[in-house]
Amino acid sequence: MHILVTGGAGYVGSATSAYFLAAGHRVTVYDSLVKGHRAAVPPEAGFVRGDLADQGALEVLFQTHRFDAVAHFAAFIEAGESMQQPGKYFRNNVAYTNNLLETMTRYGVKKLIFSSTAGVYASKDEPLCEDDPLGPANVYGETKLMIETMLRWYNRVTGLQYAALRYFNACGAMLAPDGTPIRGEAHDPETHLIPLTLQVPLGQREAVTIYGTDYNTPDGTCIRDYVHVEDLASAHVLALEALANGRDRMVYNLGNGRGYSVREVIDVAREVTGVDFPAVEAERRPGDADRLVASSERISRELGWEPRYPDLKQIIRSAWAWHTAYPHGYERDEPER
Ligand SMILES: NC(=O)c1ccc[n+]([C@@H]2O[C@H](COP(=O)([O-])OP(=O)(O)OC[C@H]3O[C@@H](n4cnc5c(N)ncnc54)[C@H](O)[C@@H]3O)[C@@H](O)[C@H]2O)c1
Numbered sequence: 039m040h041i042l043v044t045g046g047a048g049y050v051g052s053a054t055s056a057y058f059l060a061a062g063h064r065v066t067v068y069d070s071l072v073k074g075h076r077a078a079v080p081p082e083a084g085f086v087r088g089d090l091a092d093q094g095a096l097e098v099l100f101q102t103h104r105f106d107a108v109a110h111f112a113a114f115i116e117a118g119e120s121m122q123q124p125g126k127y128f129r130n131n132v133a134y135t136n137n138l139l140e141t142m143t144r145y146g147v148k149k150l151i152f153s154s155t156a157g158v159y160a161s162k163d164e165p166l167c168e169d170d171p172l173g174p175a176n177v178y179g180e181t182k183l184m185i186e187t188m189l190r191w192y193n194r195v196t197g198l199q200y201a202a203l204r205y206f207n208a209c210g211a212m213l214a215p216d217g218t219p220i221r222g223e224a225h226d227p228e229t230h231l232i233p234l235t236l237q238v239p240l241g242q243r244e245a246v247t248i249y250g251t252d253y254n255t256p257d258g259t260c261i262r263d264y265v266h267v268e269d270l271a272s273a274h275v276l277a278l279e280a281l282a283n284g285r286d287r288m289v290y291n292l293g294n295g296r297g298y299s300v301r302e303v304i305d306v307a308r309e310v311t312g313v314d315f316p317a318v319e320a321e322r323r324p325g326d327a328d329r330l331v332a333s334s335e336r337i338s339r340e341l342g343w344e345p346r347y348p349d350l351k352q353i354i355r356s357a358w359a360w361h362t363a364y365p366h367g368y369e370r371d372e373p374e375r
Contacts, residue, residue: 039282040064040104042147044090044138045111046083047074049223050153050205050270053212054109056080056221057271058278066103069112075368078221090134093141100145107149107281108142109274110135113181116229117157120177121324131181132188139188143196149281150189150198151274156206156263156293158183161327168204168289168336176325190287199286201277205270206263206293206332207231210353211360222360223267224367231303232264232354236361239313246315248300250322254329259300261329263293266347266356276341290341293332294348303350310354 041058045051046067051074055065059082066084079085084103088095090112113131114120120127142150157179160171174180185202192198209232211222223233237243251258273292280288298306304317337343347353 039106039278040066041278042099042103042105042108043067043083043111044108045069045074045113045153047071047076047079047085048111049078049225050208050267051109051111052078052080052221053267054111054271054274055083056212057268057275058109059083061275063278066105068099073114073225075224077368078224090137091130093137096137096141100141100147105145105147107151107278108138108147109151109278110138111153113153115178115225116227117176117178117325118229118323120181124177127177127181131178132184135185136188139192139198142198143192148197148199149278150200151277151281152185152189152200152202154182154186154202154204155179156204156291156330156332157327158186158204159330161329163329165295165331165333166291167333168291175327178325186289193287199281201281201288201290203270203273203277204289204291204332206265206291206330208267208270209264210266210268210347210356212268213356213359217359219356219360219363222357222364224364226367231262231300232307232357233361235304235307236311236358238315239307239311240361240365242365244316245318246304248304248317248319250326251319252322255299257299257301260326261297261299261331263295263297263331264303264350264353265293265332266345266353269345269347272346273337273341273343276337276343280341290337291332291334292337292343293334294345295331295333296348297329297331298350306350307354310351310358
């Protein structure tokens with residue numbers, strides 16, 4: 039199939055593009071590079087630089103390519119920023135997704151895989167199932183929930199088949215079979231715990247900050263479920279197959295079913311890097327839920343998804359390999375934009 043990958047120059051989209059290609063599909067990435075990196079896009083993929091805001095460019099894209107499916111990663115992803123600039127998130131994530139959906143409808147492209155998030159749920163002590171109560175703690179999570187609602191209506195009105203994949207915390211790096219890092223996390227600004235933590239032993243940051251130590255968890259710090267980026271990528275390949283087989287309206291969690299507190303992640307990072315680096319405690323940030331841990335039983339049962347890298351130490355080892363090889367991300371080998 040020929041797959042349009044929006045946001046395919048970003049962290050999860052570039053890894054998934056590589057997985058689609060390896061599964062024998064054709065990939066065209068559409069990305070504005072507002073956040074992503076041209077160098078992250080697999081060389082075998084087509085690349086069109088453009089923004090989902092630009093309806094004319096989208097029209098040309100669909101006129102000049104015949105897509106069988108779309109994997110939609112493009113979004114702003116910083117929960118903290120979304121609590122300061124809600125309009126930026128409603129516009130980019132929700133309104134521009136509607137541009138994409140309208141264009142897909144006009145060109146008869148009926149299959150979509152959407153990057154949703156654990157942030158659509160209300161916090162809960164037990165692993166979260168897809169039917170558990172929803173209740174985003176921040177605007178970013180709300181934008182993803184709004185898009186899931188749009189997808190249900192597009193399905194009903196236009197027959198769009200979709201899979202909304204609710205990722206828990208994406209992490210880790212893609213390594214070649216010989217262990218050479220290929221692509222990894224390079225957000226700017228970086229807001230994710232594992233890369234922020236690894237910046238300390240790399241000498242790029244004096245200490246890692248723990249935001250909030252009075253959450254309703256055993257050690258007082260937030261608990262999250264960390265899922266390797268390659269395991270997210272493999273789930274997209276399975277979702278695409280399911281769409282090709284006629285499934286629609288799929289909603290799946292993607293996580294490992296095990297939660298780690300911020301303090302636990304930092305301890306594992308100290309162990310992996312062999313550096314006893316400092317952590318400092320700070321006030322809570324707005325918009326952080328106490329605990330988000332996935333039950334991914336539904337996608338395992340229905341699509342046969344099995345994470346290959348469920349172990350946090352293994353995840354952090356792969357991230358460490360990437361960050362030590364590319365301490366400044368893709369910067370150095372970035373071609374001209
Ligand atoms: N990283 C995570 O832990 C995580 C967790 C849950 C869900 N998600 C979702 O997965 C997706 C990918 O996340 P990521 O970590 O790879 O983010 P990322 O920032 O690395 O990638 C997003 C990409 O989208 C592009 N983009 C943003 N707005 C655009 C627009 N209007 N037009 C064209 N391109 C645009 C950016 O340039 C970037 O390359 C996002 O939708 C995010 O909400 C990520």
